[in-house]
Amino acid sequence: MKQKDKIHDQYLEASIFRKRAMIAALFCAALFSIIVSRLLFLQWSSHDYYSTRSENNRIQIQAVPPNRGLIYSRSGVVMAENVPNYRLEITPEQVANVPATITALKQYLDIDPKDINQFQQRLSGARSFQSIPFIFDLSFDEVAKLSAIKHRFPGVNITASSVRRYPFGSLASHAIGYVGRINDADLLERDKANYSGTDLIGKTGVERYHEDTLHGSVGFKHVEVNAQGRIIKTLNTTPPIAGRNLFLTIDIELQRAAETALQSYSGSIILIQPSTGDILAMVSKPGFDLNLFPKGISQKEFERLNQNTDHPLFNRAVSGLYPPGSTIKPIIALTGLESGLQTPKGQIFCPGFYLLPNDDRRYRDWKRTGHGLVRLDDAIIESCDILFYDLSLRLGIDRISPMLKRFGLGQVTGIDNTAEARGTLPSREWKKKMRGKPWYPGETLITGIGQGYMTMTPVQLANMAATLANRGIRYQPKLLYATQEGGNLLELSQAVPIEAVRIKPDQMDYVIDAMKNTTQHVKGTAYRAFQSARYPVAGKTGTAQVFGIAQGEEYDSENLRRKLRDHALFIGFAPVKQPEVAIAVIAEHGESGGSVAAPIARKVLDAYFTSYLHKQ
């Protein structure tokens, strides 16, 4: 055995090897066929899946934002436009020494150390081939200076993006509204994809209400990128569709005249075309510079606006709630005539106060000495409260409330602006629901002169005046005059009629005649304001108490702080026969409708009747 161990049997060893090599070869073939079946799986049966994944790797979709539509006035004056906003960007990959470049740029620009800090933060998180913003909002001078020396700074670029600019600053600020940086809340109700390349979105006013029209549709660019995300080439482009231009119903000159007419009062003026619902001027004062917002308002600036006790950011025209005061007397008069509880000729003696049975409270007239014997039309002309106390009591809240509703008071008008308030239309049910208390007759009395629970917005009052001008036909007030796609023809927006207030013509004529005499009769509350006006005006003044005066207390405006003074109101329309324009004026703490609000309205109407809009 041992001897045999030492001898190699060549034939045996060769045959062992052949057998084993054969097994090994079969083993290799088996493993290779596993690989081939794996390749068949990957490249044949799963080819579509992997193709898609490869394309997804390779192709990125980039959004191309549309240009925002411009906003024009009725006559085509630009009120909101897009202007280039220049910024300086640095591509680190193309710059040999970034700090040295920044130092060199300091010779040409005033660079805020804060900008450098923020740039360094952006730099650390970015890829080297990306262009990183360094200085935002370069002035034209700086752009010119940099353009001249740019060739010395490779990798430093000036890029232009689009930003909103409002050429008139604060004029019609609340009507136009502003755009600001998009936040998550803005996109909740919108198509996120359509905003993928957009920075700014309408935040208030028409800018927000007509956002969908102004924005347009996003375009897309398919680009091929490599694994680092660098764009290799653009494959195809779907161009964006620019937003439509808006033409507002507002006339710049009338708007300016109205803003001037309101002087330093806080308040609102609305000038409206009764035949269409077009708002020719919409003032809410104080206003603010719209240009503060598109580039991002500073915290300090925002707090200054927000903490101002006059609330400049508050849109009084559609959100401000005021007691309408005597301006609703024409509606109460119509309620009386329609119900038959008040005849056109029926008289009442006005001693300057009114007493309810079983109530020792004196309901006072604004004129302490009283108006003497007054008819319904006298009560409108002179704004006698006593007749309206008596009439309201006889009518009851259940007749008054539905009529106010028919004129749109205490209901949203549907104006194309943001944050429209509803106001309060008091009724028996309203009080039960909101206050859980029954309605008291005394409350009917003060409702009849537009006080108490009742609150209205200026736009509701203006539309009430327009409805009176139309003798019952009511339109939805609107700020949109027309839209325009690119340079195409204007597409005019249609007037939207709302169910008409059906009033007998003789009753309507009676009330309108009384309103005319308010401005034309020597006893009329607006007589002085409209003396020698070259157009006939039907109007009604109002002086609304900001707070109730306790029984027996003297009303001494001298001693009241400004904030406690009455609001001055005026509503009206002109010319009386073929009304072209209706107006509502509210001067906060103006104290007197006749001597403050009516003269303001006169100035605005004068401006209208000298403008091109007046039909000769």
Next chain:
Amino acid sequence: MLKPSSKPAAPLFFKIANLLRLDYPLAIALVLLFGWGTVVLYSAAGESFNAIIRHLIHFGIAFFAMIVFANIPPALLQKWSPYFFAVGLLGLFTVLLIGDTGKGAQRWLDLGFIRFQPSEIMKIAVPMAVAWSINRHPLPPTLFQIMATAGLIIAPAFLIAQQPDLGTALLVASSGFFVIFLAGIRFRYLFSLLLIVLIALPLLWYNMHAYQKQRVLTFLNPESDPLGSGYHIIQSTISIGSGGIYGKGWLNGSQSQLQFLPERTTDFIFAVMGEEFGLLGACSLLLLYSFIIFRSLYITADAQETYARLLAGSLSLTFFIYVFVNIGMVTGLLPVVGVPLPLVSYGGTSMVTLMVSFGMIMSAQAHRRLLSG
């Protein structure tokens, strides 16, 4: 006697091949494989001529090394085997003590004039040593001989695993194992061995480095970490799968050209082939490899010396394992192990080692007449 032919170039080539003791079918297949690989490499390297020239130089050196080793008689190799192994083992010890670190592992030894990996030597030294050891007794080996020889496999494999380079350790170990297998290890020992390996697997898991464990976990579920450890395998399967039957065309593979595919000139070059030349390209490569492996086994079986047979057979199978491990990894069948695709991946050291082994395979066959005569 050869008749004068109309094409004298071919017979001349064969004459030269015979003179150089080359097996010309094998040599032609190797050149074809290298050429095919160079076409792919040109695309993978971003159309860089410099890379191609360096690649050609590597192949030139490697081809020369093959000729040299084809002319060394197996008897001489057999004599050198223990010393060669000893030098390699010394190198492994040295590298653990003072080795250069590259990519987080100590693998390189810098001798001043040359920088090399001792583990690369072991790919040849281990089968040589095992064949030498087994061949001291008649075949088939007894259990005692196998146990005695096992140390020649375990010691270098353990040292290489310490670098840490588990992939190479396993490849070196398997090249030693192939010798024992081809020597005719009894199947009952073989199955017992497999059983021991299976039992030892959990032990191996506990001794693995964190990154090695991660590789295995990633292999089991690459999508769990698509941008981290799973990135390689995901991108490589996407490359291959998106190639389809015919491929995206040369220089047109978006995965490789846009650099989504990592290590596309080295370990993952097969994915470039799969993407740009599709299933047909990948299979053509597999066919070339199959031919090379079967031809190697075939000519080895003709060798007359047991030592030469065992060594050359083991080297042929090791070559197969390289191909299988690489393609298996790139296609997602096996975990990511840093093994290049033989003769196609860019890189000089492994190419020289591989061509030396083919030189040895050719020598085993070429020297039989000398021995018999």
